[in-house]
Amino acid sequence: MGLFSIFKKKKQTSEALQKANKYQLGMKKTRSGLLSKLKNVLSGYDQVTEDLFDDLTDAFIMADIGVSTTLDFIEELKEDERVEGIHDPKELQPIIVDKMFELYLKNEIVDANLNLEKDGLSVLLFVGVNGVGKTTSIAKIAYRLKNEGKKILLAAGDTFRAGAIEQLEEWARRIGVDIVSKTSGSDPTSVIFDAIQKAKAGGYDCLLCDTAGRLQNKVNLMKELEKMHRVIEKEVPNGPQEVLLVIDATTGQNGLSQAEAFSEITNISGVVLTKLDGTSKGGIVLAIRDKFNIPIKFVGLGEGMEDLEYFDLEDYIYGLFVENDDE
C-alpha cells in the first residue's frame, strides 16, 4: 500500500475522498498496473543493473506509455544524478514517481478545468477517431456542467453514423438539456451553425458539439472538421473555447498520430481519456502530453452519466501505481 496510503491521507475532505474512491474503483481493475509491476521489478534486483532498467522499460511500455517517451525517460533516469549514488533498487521508486510528475507537468501549472467564458457563450468541440466514446463523453460533461448551474445546449454534429443523432437525443432527454439536431446525412457544419445561433439567441452558457468519428488519415473528413472549426471561430468570440480530443484508454501508439493530426487542423486544448475503467491504462496520454503539450482534462470511468472525473494527475499516476488486490 505504501505510497497510496500516504496519498489517501492527504485527501482531507469527504468530497475529495469520494472522488479518490471513485478513481480507485474505476482504476481498480486496472490494478495489475505500474506500481505492483514496478515494485515487483525493483524487488527482483539486489543492485541497480542494466537488466533492471530493461524491465522498467517493459513496465512502462505495458501501460502504453509511448515508446520514445519511455526510452527517453529511462535514459534520463539512468543519467539522473540522484540515481547515480543509489545501490538499492527500492530507492528508485520515489524518484521514478517524481520524474513521472515532472514528465507531465514540465514545470508548468497544468489546469484540468475547462476554459469557459465568464459571461457569454462557450463552445466545446469534441473530436476523435471512431468508437472512442465522444457522444457518451459529451453526455457526461453536459451532465456535470448542468449540475454546476450552466445552461447547456448540445449539437448533434455526427450526422454520418447510423443512430448517432438518436443516441445524443436520448442522452439529452435523460440529462434534461436542449439539443439541436437535423436529419441524418445533413451537413454537420450547418447543424453546428444553427446550434450556435440558437445558443446565442437563447442565452445558453455552453454549447457542446458532437462530431462524427473520423480516422486522422482521412483527408476529406479532416477537412470537414476544419470547416466546422472555422465556423465556430467565426461565429463565436474566442470560440471554440475548448476542443477536446477523445482518446480511448485501450489505444496504443496510434494515439500519438491522432493527437498530431487533430491538432494540425484544430486547436486541441485537452484530452478526454475514456474507458479507464477497463484493464487499459491509457499511458499514451502521457506521451501525448510529452510530445504535443496537450493536457488531459477528463477521464471516463464507466457508462453512467456521472462516471466522469476531472483529470487529477496524482490520482492518475498513483492509480497506475496501486497494488492489485487480486495479486
Add this chain to the structure above:
Amino acid sequence: MPFESLSEKLQMSLRRLVGKGRVTESDIDEMMKEVRVSLLEADVNYKIVKAFINDVKEKALGERVMKSLTPGDQVLKIVNEELKALMGEEAVPLNMNLNGTTVILLAGLQGSGKTTHAGKLANYIRKTYNARPMLIAADVYRPAAVNQLVTIGKQLNIEVFERGVMMKPTNIVKEGLAYAKTKNYNVVIIDTAGRLQIDEALMQELVDIKKIANPNEIMLAIDSMTGQDAVNVASTFHNTLNVTGCLLTKLDSDTRGGAALSIRYMTKIPIKFCGMGEKLDQLEVFHPDRMASRILGMGDVVSLIEKATENIDEADAMKMMERLEKGYFNYNDYLDQIKKIKKMGSLKGILSMIPGMGQQLKNIDIDDKQFAIIEAIVSSMTKEERKNPELLAKSQSRRERVSRGCGRPYHEVNNLTRQFEQMKKQMQAMMGMDERELNKVAKGQMPNGMPRQKVKKGKGKNRGGFRF
C-alpha cells in the same frame, strides 16, 4: 512522429560496421534493439516482442547472417519470415453451415465496431454465399444502439429483429432465432453490447447467449489501434467464450496493427476479416501474410513486385522507355499506362506498398476516380489528337470540343493537357539525368533545371487538378 521503417533503422545501426568485414554477436544485439523498438512502436505486446526477439536472434546468429555481405537485409528477412510464420500463412474462411442455419455471435469492447461490422458481415455473407441473412439487435444498453442497427439494416435491405431495450438480450436472441426459422433466414448475426472483459455480469450474459444460440462462429471485434492490452482483452474473451475468429476493425487507419500479432500469438484465434472503412461494403478477408510488413512499417514490396510483374510486360516497358526517350510520348501511351496501373489495383493501395510511403500517404488524398475522368477526356479526343498532343495544347477550340464530348468541365481538359505537357518535359529531363540527380528525384527534391509541377490553388473539389 514519423517512424522510419525498420529497414532504414537497421541500415543505420549497420553503418558503423562498414569495413569491419565481420559481424559479431554484439552487432546482432544492436540490430535486435532496433527490431524490438520497431515492434513495440507497432503495439506488439512486450512479452511477445521479448520471445520473438530471442527466436530471431538465435536464427540470426547462424552462418547466414554472420557471413553475409548484407547482414541488415538478412536480419530483416528473418524477422519478416518469423512474423509471417506467427501470423499464419493463409486466410481462414468463415465457419458456415451451408445446409442449415449459420449463427454468428459478435462480441467485443465498447466502440470496437461491432454494430457496423454486423451490417458489413451480413452484406458480405449475402453476396459471397448467396445466403439470406438476418440481424438480431441484442445491445439494449447503449442509447440508440438498436436504432443504429435498424438503420444499417435498412441501408442494406436486410431485416433486423429487434424487441426494443426493455427485454433481456437472451430472450431477444431466443425469439429472434425462432423468428428467423419461420422466415427461412439461413444466416443470423447477433449484435451484442460492448462490454469490458472484466465485467463479470455482462460476460456471463454472453455465455448465456452462446448457450441459447449455439453459434457456428463467435467473432471478436478488436480495434486495430489497440495497444498493449489487446492480449488481455482477447484472452479473456477467448477463455470465456471460445472465440472462433477475430475481426480487426478500423484497419484503414494509419496504425501498424501490432495488436493483430499479439492476439494471434497469445490466443491462436485466426483473424478472419478486417474493416477497411465506414461504408458497409468495406470489409475485406484478412490476409495474415500481408500483415507482417505492415507491422514492420516497411511496405509490402513483395506484393508490389508481384503485381507489377504480373501486369507489366518487360518488353512493353522497354518500348515505352524508348518512346519516352525520343519524346514521342502521347495520349495513347498515357491511356495505356493508366490501364496497366489500374490492373494492379487502387493507386493508394499500390503506393502504400512502397517502403516509406505509408507514412507520407497519410496526407495525400488519392482519388481513383481521376483515372476514369482522364480516360473519359482522352476517349473524346480524335485519333489525330491522341497521337499528337501538340494539337490540343495549341488549340482552345479543340479543348472546348473535347470538354463537350466527354461531359467534363473545360478547366479539367485544360488541366490535363497542361499537365501532360509538363509531365512530358519532366520525363525527358529525367532521361537525361545522371545517377546522382535521379537519387535526388527519388528523395523528393527537384534538381535544378527541372520544371516543377504547378499546383493550382483554389476552391472546389478538383482544386490542383490531377495530381500524379
